[in-house]
Amino acid sequence: HLIRSKIHARSQYSFVPQPFAAKTETKSDRLRIGYFSADVHQHPVMVLLAKVLKMHDRNRFEIFFYGFSPKKSDPLRERIIAAVDVYDDVLQMRDIDIAHLARQDGIDIAIDLNGYTENSRSGIFAHRAAPVQISYLGYPGSMGADFIDYIVADKNLIPESSQVNYSEKPIYLPHHYQAQDNELPIDQAAPNRTELGLPENGFVFCALSNSYKITPAEFDLWMRLLKAVDGSVLWLLQGNTSVLKNLMFEAAKRGVDPARLVFATHTDHGQYLARFQRADLYLDTFIYNAGATASNALWAGLPVLTKRGHGYTARMAASLLSSIELPELITDSEQAYEALAIDLATNPVRMAAVKAKLVANRRTTPLFNTELFTRHLEEGYQQAYDRYSEGKAPDVIEVTTRV
Structure with a gap:
């Protein structure tokens, strides 16, 4: 670079x-x-x-x-x-x-x-x-x-x-x-899960980053998560028609029902922040992390799981998570990332504890x-x-x- x-x-x-x-x-x-x-x-x-x-x-x-x-x-x-x-x-x-x-x-x-x-x-x-x-x-x-x-x-x-x-x-x-x-306002009248096309009770993995950040490495891993966690879905940002069709095609190639990919449309910022509260876990991309998006997710109370890499763009989320004192959500390998995602998705008590810690830390740690x-x-x-x-x-x- x-x-x-x-x-x-x-x-x-x-x-x-x-x-x-x-x-x-x-x-x-x-x-x-x-x-x-x-x-x-x-x-x-x-x-x-x-x-x-x-x-x-x-x-x-x-x-x-x-x-x-x-x-x-x-x-x-x-x-x-x-x-x-x-x-x-x-x-x-x-x-x-x-x-x-x-x-x-x-x-x-x-x-x-x-x-x-x-x-x-x-x-x-x-x-x-x-x-x-x-x-x-x-x-x-x-x-x-x-x-x-x-x-x-x-x-x-x-x-x-x-x-x-x-x-x-x-x-x-x-x-x-x-x-x-x-002081970013979070809309209190956000649509519920059903209105957003999400399952009421299934685990919602969320990755609302721009599609150009998604590489085959992440997508392969995310599809394995859907296979490992019954009833789960992956919530993605809807890009153009070609992006949508390609992601659905790639999911099917990996043996995952494309219907388990749910796409979010663009909306105003208050609603955008509120939507994060309908998800369970944000999945970060590897080479080019979520930056402002990760901050927004954390501000809304959504835990972010990241894999720390070597360059600036691969370390942005780790910076944020360190500042909000959630180092347990920073991994250093794809294997650790995958294992932790599955553990959080299948262990409601641990997932709830992480969310509660995040909500408390928003007001007591340096990040915000x-x-x-x-x-x-x-x-x-x-x-x-x-x-x-x-x-x-x-x-x-x-x-x-x-x-």
Whole structure:
């Protein structure tokens, strides 16, 4: 991944940005943080980040947001705009002009919320929008670019032994890397199981991730689970017609009645969260974990079973489960994952105990403590800027629990 990213960065963004002048004494003592995104609408990154933007300490930070997504009538977009001090719609501007605008605004730290994703504008950062530039949340891996100094992480997500696979220096947060909103409303009038096409009494395995994350390895294992647990079903996210037909065909090939695959359609976010409460166990994908989806499931009270892998995308759910203090749901092999899934599905007492622990831990552990997370994130930003202001090169930053 790092090699591919480096090749892409060098081929597309070989600019030589102008150096930054020293910070003047007349400038505000507060650090100016600039967030940049193409996804200022109902999007997983914005759902996760919205409350953090609002909770930034305005005594220490000024929050700017540069949005380059098409305007939509969207409540989340309006929430983002209201949460920041300055919002600039820069969709029609060139990358270099956006970078110059950020420089004129005196941005100290630029946060790239896209990386190499759809509609991203990496050229802004290649032109150096700020003296310190950080990749966060939207892109799950290294950008391989010399213009991105840091990546926000935790040691479950990027172990110290994996730092060689990143061109960025990690800003290690003490509990988890992922922003959370602990006020997300869960619709109380969600459809019941029957209305959702689920069995009233059968065990519901749930995997509402995008279908591109499902590989034959997961699907083979999931079909074995259906065979092992009488009356169980697998609840999947309905994609296009081809995806639906292909998954049903593959189930039949493996000797499973396609009717045991139930497909969920897209709905509004409150209903989406409430639907998780109709399932029994979330089954994570291996190479590309559920990220925001896993957080949503946990927030709704649905346990998530994961297999921890080696790269960023294969360790996201383990980060979340560690922070919410449910390490018993983290496995390290397909065999352990399968055995635990069967045990939970056939042992109602153990399953109930795990669910009860999750519900209790939502309010007592760090994962959904948005204020604590925001303080840790801010401390990471501050330490990164302090290194720059002292003339030091970017280096690994470890935020402690004492901030």
